[in-house]
Amino acid sequence: MTKNNWWRGAVIYQIYPRSFLDTNGDGVGDLPGIVEKLDYIAGLGVDAIWISPFFKSPMADFGYDIADYRDVDPLFGTLADFDRLLAKAHSLGVKVMIDQVLSHCSVDHAWFKESRESRDNPKADWYVWADPKEDGTPPNNWMSLFGGVAWRWEPRREQYYLHNFLASQPDLNFHNPAVQQATLDNVQFWLDRGVDGLRLDAINFCFHDAQLRDNPPKPKEKRVGRGFSPDNPYAYQYHYHNNTQPENIAFLERLRGLLDRYPDAAALGEISSEDSLATTAEYVTDQRLHMGYSFELLTEDGSAGYIRATVERLEAAMVDGWPCWAVSNHDVQRAVTRWGNGEASPALAAQLVALVCSLRGSVCLYQGEELGLPEADVPYEALQDPYGKTFWPNFKGRDGCRTPMPWKDGERAGFSDGTPWLPIPAEHRAINVAVQDARPDSVLSVVRRFLAWRRSLPALRVGSIRFLDAPEPVLAFIRESDEQRILLVFNLSAHPVTWSLPDDMQTESLDAQGLVAAVLDGAVLSLPARGVYYAQLI
Template sequence: MAHPWWRGAVIYQIYPRSFRDSNGDGIGDLPGITAHLDHVAALGVDAIWISPFFTSPMADFGYDIADFRGVDPIFGTLADFGVLVKRAHALGLKVMIDQVLSHCSIEHPWFKESRQSRNNPKSDWFVWADAKPDGSPPNNWLSIFGGVAWRWEPRRGQYYLHNFLAEQPQLNFFQPAVRQAQLDNLKFWMDRGVDGFRLDSINFCFHDAQLRDNPAKPLEARNGRGFSPDNPYAFQYHWYNNTRPETPVFLEEVRALMDGCGEVAALGEISSEDSLATMAEYVTPKRLHMGYSFELLTDDFSVAHLRGTVETLEAKLQGGWPCWALSNHDVQRVASRWGGTNPHPQLARQLIALVCSLRGSVCLYQGEELGLPEADVPYEALQDPYGKTFWPNFKGRDGCRTPMPWSGDADAGFGAPRPWLPVPAAHRALSVAAQEAAGDSTLRAARAFLAWRKTQPALVEGSIRFLDAPESILAFEREQDGQCLLLAFNLSANDASWAVPAEWSAAPSIHVPGVASGTFGDGHVTLPAHALIVLTRNPR
């Protein structure tokens, strides 16, 4: 039976500033993406997700939007976007784009009007509040990017809320006209052929109407959510500035709109105090199609963490569908995060196989198919305001955003003599051209594995059940449409072995292309460093 395109899909994330520059200005653009969609299609993925390309002053590199329906000139034109969609569809790729619903830019006309007075037509489109009697901010809420989450506006004599940069004012979703305006913006892009949306920070749409203080978080609890202990944001439980009970109701409005526009999918980015619980609440047949959180984007590369994360979400989901990612534009590249300064040569391809074998859809970040490590960007070349604020303890997000290396040339084939971020020599050595020429490369391995995955119904949409195994081996069963597979991944750089459960002792192993394989005999699996073995048998 046919299933929705997004269910079990592999989605390739493109960060447009860094994918390919077509006009030599040092910044990637939409025509550059279009020109290299063949590379993406050849990977065997199902869709692309394009990070923001909208009109923006670029305080946060496009996540501060000044026109939700406009293409920023540095990326091209609306016509260029139309060409991109047409080419992607011709290659069999669905197109998803970022939508940043919770906030906009201080340069957006809505905010320019709202800040002028307390009685203009847009006066309540943002979160405004009076100062305390002593002139201090209305409450203790903090910005993710450091410091208080309130900025004084002398024209109104009030503070406005910003959960991120001060240049990103928070929209007031209690105002029905705001919700409708954002729904209309979604419809605008669906009318232009978009197949889905990645909804940025979707749990941040609503705030506590009473503006209650967030409670303090004890020192021992300040970890595990992607915020380092030296960021004061980690000092609070964020119960009141996001993840409010009104959000699911709005998500039902989003879903109703999308369901009326064909087979369009919504993928929500969720980061809350209990992201897995929030994901289960948001991802239902009447709300989001898919959701992802930061649980697998942390430093914890262990069997216990991976298994615990997936099992916890599986237990909470009520008909919802997860999406997993190991890298994206906000975190250190996984090859370095989990592999250290000198990642094992098999690690990158194993991780692609691993994330694509979990139950759910998958996001692969550009360069992940090349096994790119994190780039070391010197302070003088930093662009990310987050990194500049927290240097040197935290270097920001530029290390995962450097330009895609297409060749070994000085500009890595990016298309400009001076790209907006420098390309390290280590990345040029791992370029697309170099890996195309090599008989055995991570790129070729990624293609081979993704092609094989498409032929395995159990991996695309099957159930998942974890098995107990030695400490370094992650083992689970996937089952669907009469196919039952046992997958065992050795997450360590040392050999490992395992006596499989009795019901698998006579099962044959099957060849899995693109990743180092283990051996199986006499009921025992032997796995070299970062290897995988797959056994198959008839379902119970």
């Protein structure tokens, strides 16, 4: 069977199913809601969708705590609904990727219920169990990303179990070959069903240090990282031993061997380690993952210098691999708020989509990015995210980026006939899909035109990338394929700037597709606020 590598340069639209469209009035989005909106998604011009978890779960972490890897939670529908979704997406030419949470599951999973009963049952070694220290305290100093120690006491075994995330999300013991095989069997279940790819959640967390060594302390000035509350003790350590272990490489190669049995199936790994770019380069090869993305562009630094340094560092390290970039997802503050410094304008929203879709690699666009949705301000009494509840008020959690999609005007924004699981803010309802559909200059209309245009440009889909020297706030680079060379220049600020093209550079301006366009006069480029310049190099 031949492979066409559809995923190279693909635009992947992330759907957070709880917040996409509710068809049964319970206030929570579902799989039939995705089916209903697949024409909208295909009309955006994306290549694939990635659906966040819809599997059976007690929803302590809203689906990222899986109780049954092979079934759909009734909250979202049925396996038959998923099959309908898959068939319709394929009929529209849209690939389907699903989230796979391999490193941990739910305390409600049958495997864990058996494992916790005793030290000698068939699943006794399927999770990371450890004896307490002599004084009864946990076996080491590992911390949970969601706050507090990463160990929970189980009286039936008189041992602790490891949880890198919530206490209700026990970590599987991948040092056990039976766990690896059972995990691969679960993945195969969905590949046999016809999915086109996997988004692998926290894929570098599968293995832990078998010696359970303490993590070393991190100096105060280095306690920074994506999504961390300023007072999260997780940031106090170098996480050398609770994730990103060398044994993970062999497992990724086993996983790739399974994927290679299916035509064009692709894996996208989410990677968050002490050096995420280096780990991404290590994990993304012809024998391991097809693509990888980290949180480096999901930070608060949206400067030209930071973006250039981040991309160049990965380019230098990832010689043969294929990156994937994102500036928003379900775990971080929305990009127009995070990088807008209070601006959150339509011009900024459209520019951010164009920028991330112009870097070398594939792209993940999060639902609502095509509308320019800002971060929602969710009051404490409406919070759902356990992460936010723990660290309120210093950190409000992830609910602000997870509020339901505004499809039309009205209190419920066309999302549900019931009460939405999270409130939909008035500023989101004002920029709903129906309103933007009717306006050719809306963010939605610009994004549609841009993505259609991008598909026609091999240099933007699969070409190489080379940055040009430019002062802040200008980001300039060249994308080059066998067929064409394109110059791209972005003014990443809310005020006009000028920039002179390099000596002897000859360009032919390309249509900015509704983005704020720059004007070239001789060799001087005048870039309005949030302006862009796309040009063919002659």
